[in-house]
Amino acid sequence: MSIFIDENTRLIVQGITGRDGSFHTAQMMEYGTAVVAGVTPGKGGQTFEGPGGRTVPIFNTMDEAVAETGANTSVIYVPPAFAAGAILEAADAGIELIVAITEGIPVQDMARAHAFARDRGARVLGPNCPGLISPGKSKVGILPAQIVTPGPVGVISRSGTLTYEAVYQLTTAGIGQTTCVGIGGDPLIGTNFVDCLEAFAADADTKAIVMIGEIGGTDEQEAAAWVREHLDKPVVGFIAGQTAPPGRRMGHAGAIISGSAGTAEEKMQCFAENGIAVAKRPADIVGLVREAMGL
Amino acid sequence: MSIFIDENTRLIVQGITGRDGSFHTAQMMEYGTAVVAGVTPGKGGQTFEGPGGRTVPIFNTMDEAVAETGANTSVIYVPPAFAAGAILEAADAGIELIVAITEGIPVQDMARAHAFARDRGARVLGPNCPGLISPGKSKVGILPAQIVTPGPVGVISRSGTLTYEAVYQLTTAGIGQTTCVGIGGDPLIGTNFVDCLEAFAADADTKAIVMIGEIGGTDEQEAAAWVREHLDKPVVGFIAGQTAPPGRRMGHAGAIISGSAGTAEEKMQCFAENGIAVAKRPADIVGLVREAMGL
């Protein structure tokens, strides 16, 4: 098993004709993801040429694309000015999981888009996230496929490339994953640590969880509290930003240390207090996972 | 028993210091309604002097009024420009039943207000309605108390004074009412015939229902279909507007005959086809109720 995506995922790529959209569509098809449609307004009726001679029909609207293909998931590669609109369209068309890769979406747009998705019962992953991958089953987003392998560990991370780093080390050590989820680093994200923990808790194949956080906010602390109260699977945690000076912006709005709350130190201590094994550096994650699983 | 209001109704009057608000507050108190607070922004801390030396505290905001008094119901007498805002405030404060008497609220304001009330789980009655009365228990709105008496008949009506007429005739004939509800004649109303029928269906004390409709729209037809499918209590119906010429506006937007739908003839026929006894004139209602109840 896995969470959020699996062999039943039927994917629409929103913005399939753009540079990033077309590149990653090919990558996802290569991996075996069922990419059933693309949407680019004004390009309806055209065809995306995928790897191995496979083609994907392109539609003007999500409504048509869903009606024609029965898709349940979409991934968004459209530019920031239109990305929130793409989320609205996907939710309106009945998509259950909307993976928003786009970086730089205005936060006020996202406040509305998240409200709309909640109203329509859709789950948004991201925005400004690398997506997710259920090794051997489906990949939605931009995570590099070569670094994952099927296995018993669930991975959740706020950052993109740091996730790759951790997953890569697990895979290199022979420890596979059920699903790796990048929840994104924006201030307003649709799916947070606790949402992923709940899903991993319910997934019988997931035996341990790696949770990679960052400075800023209190999402990690809430996740730690949830772990203590609800989870009987081992969790290994890592927090990036131990050397970040307070009050400076480190790359994205999610990583501002405001006052005393949200330092790496505070988060690592909170992890430790709630029974989460804390890795001091990415390379320590593998050892702690082995230990936690009794390998 | 009764529907929507009873002896547990704790009422806030929004716009208690206005001419209509103060007049009808006194009338409601006279009838025995538990008027626990009034709200007029800027008059918080003052006191409404009710009949018999009883007083009602006035607050600046609904939030304070609800917190201080535990009210569950509000009635709105504020001018049209602010009335939709008063509905929003009441719903936001956790009021369960909001009775909007005000006439002339812009329909676009009401579209938002109804959406907000739905989101907050509040029931709106009206706007542009006379309110409701559960004889012997509670009166909310402007229905004249002297024309009702407790008994087994539920009354639902789109128009104000026509309701009084029908109820008055029932009372004069010695047939009392569980609750009389004026749902209002505006294009967008919060509680419709079917909502009231559902409530009366669940009310053990209600043995028969009188439903008074008008030309325009298809609410009566939907109510008739619901009666046939779900209701095992007798219903007597009346439709006003048999002499109205098509295409002319008769007093309010709810009463436009558009195309073939919504004529009095069509509605009366629909009533008859669905097992509702149709009164040709208000004076016939009493006889039909008697007949239906086997009196």
Place this chain on the structure above:
Amino acid sequence: MNIHEYQAKEIFRQAGMPVPPGEVATTPDEAEAIARTYGGTVVVKAQVHSGGRGKAGGVKLASTPEEARAHAEAILGMEIRGLTVNRVLVTPAEDIASEAYVGVLMDRKAQAPTFMVSAEGGVDIEEVAATNPDAIRKLTVDPRYGLLPHQAYWLANALYDDPAIIKQAARVIAQLYDAFRSAGASMAEINPLITTPEGEVKAIDAKVTIDDNELFRHPELEALRDTDAEPWAETRAREAGLSFVKLDGDVGCCVNGAGLAMATMDLVKYYGGDPANFLDIGGSSNPEKVVAALEIITADPNVKVILFNIFGGITRCDDVANGIVEATRRIDIKTPIVIRLTGTNEEEALRILEEAGFSAFTSMDEVVQKAVELAAGA
């Protein structure tokens, strides 16, 4: 409140919509002069609050200014569905490649604005709805979010194949929603929305109904009201805050509440009489309204009897009684008056009326029978 096509087009222009130019003429001379400034073929269109203008001969193509003058001469003064044409719109004729229908109105059931679009434009949308409902695409706007860009695009996508035209039409649809919102409309319609052979999208007819309840926010829209187009009595009624509709009978009705007013008319008919009007004095209790109501009713020479049917809720019977007494002092009323008053403060009201020499009823059937009797005997 209905407004004219040329006024609706001005609202559309302010929302940025592609509406061809046009000017209003009230005389054939003006129409000719306007046609001359545009050059080429123009359309002369009757400005009247009614559909079916084309079928009635109220819309004519003119290839010369002289022809425009002749058409204006024929159309001005024409009656369309009982309404006299006082103004014509003169507008350059457009080359039409396709015609679509785009409209938005407040939907009772959805409790929200609802769009209807159809590639079958230029015809009566109710007819399309009845004969070919699949040709209409509908969309209910969530009032919490407004019309979303993808929804405007989805509607436009039902009308056209060409991506460039879909994009233009989606913009027009979004602008139509903005116009609907900002004008406080209950209905706004483009019929037809055309494409030209050059691939341009244009709104060549426009219909907007303003929600009367919005007018306090839009004094500039109230100014659009064409009081020439309505009888004196309706103008007077509106100014006094009354709802009034003239009918052909002889029993003048003055009732509080639209439902009771209709039921009263129905009862007049039931007892063999004929109502002269619908008149709702409304829910407030202002004696001035009664005065206005009596002025309006007595101005109708057909009226043989005046029937009051008042059931007091917000309207207090004593106010109505005072109004009747005051009105009869101010105007010289020869027509017999029969009165029925019941409800809030009815004892006080009956006392006032009796002191003033009136006699009053409490039963609706009795008062209506009396009125019909008086009308028949007069």
Place this chain on the structure above:
Amino acid sequence: MNIHEYQAKEIFRQAGMPVPPGEVATTPDEAEAIARTYGGTVVVKAQVHSGGRGKAGGVKLASTPEEARAHAEAILGMEIRGLTVNRVLVTPAEDIASEAYVGVLMDRKAQAPTFMVSAEGGVDIEEVAATNPDAIRKLTVDPRYGLLPHQAYWLANALYDDPAIIKQAARVIAQLYDAFRSAGASMAEINPLITTPEGEVKAIDAKVTIDDNELFRHPELEALRDTDAEPWAETRAREAGLSFVKLDGDVGCCVNGAGLAMATMDLVKYYGGDPANFLDIGGSSNPEKVVAALEIITADPNVKVILFNIFGGITRCDDVANGIVEATRRIDIKTPIVIRLTGTNEEEALRILEEAGFSAFTSMDEVVQKAVELAAGA
């Protein structure tokens, strides 16, 4: 993006808020002239992207133009929390009867704008939140409806007793929300919102942070950016689309992704080194960005080694490799470079780097250890 008080006040004025007049001076002469035009007592306020200006001596009262000049002389050039003051705002002093705090910011947990108001104004709101949380009233705005009138009133009702003042404050709060929305802000704050002895409500300080992601919609706001107030490297980084923060170490870091960048810095520290900067080249794969990154890093004289740590997702390793090769051709780089590349197209990237004479790592620990070693040995 942070903007200055005087710029935030201009945004507030455009929203109709009651903000006293004020003008900016960059020299003592200008400050004196401005003070003279206002007459009476003025306040001279340092314009700098930092709180605590008052405590640092950056806000001074002047009862004469000469005094204003003297204060401006003292404040201009002053350092407040590491930032040099280049401008002062000169504004008439107000009589203050009471001070309140009103702010709105985008709240992560509620996923919506959240207001905070407190009758304890003029002080640090974080301190109030820590020491006396009950003194703060909070309200989350439902983004589907915006700030509703009764909510603005409810917030104002927490601050004042006088109905006339509550009404004014409610209007200011509603206007603040409009300003927050229309400016694409992530934070907007009035501290303090004062009342005067005459019962007027005024915003005498203003702080607004613009959401960088909104700037494409607001070219007029981008123009408010005070590039004088930031080092060259940060300006250059922003223009190239990079995130850059200067630090005090000697290991120049160039990483893709904020999280990995922070983890890399942490690892430098872990192995005994000291990062010279945070630098995230972002998620796109534009070789130009790598060129800019190298220019920025090599401009820091402390840097002894340049450490690349790239894990390819959207960023394709071959693009990064091409960027590094191109950059080293364009600029003369003396500093040793160590590179770690893994992920999408990594084989192609390694080939490119090897062809250009670089050697590359695939382990993060190895490359960091190597960098720290080189920095120590240099």
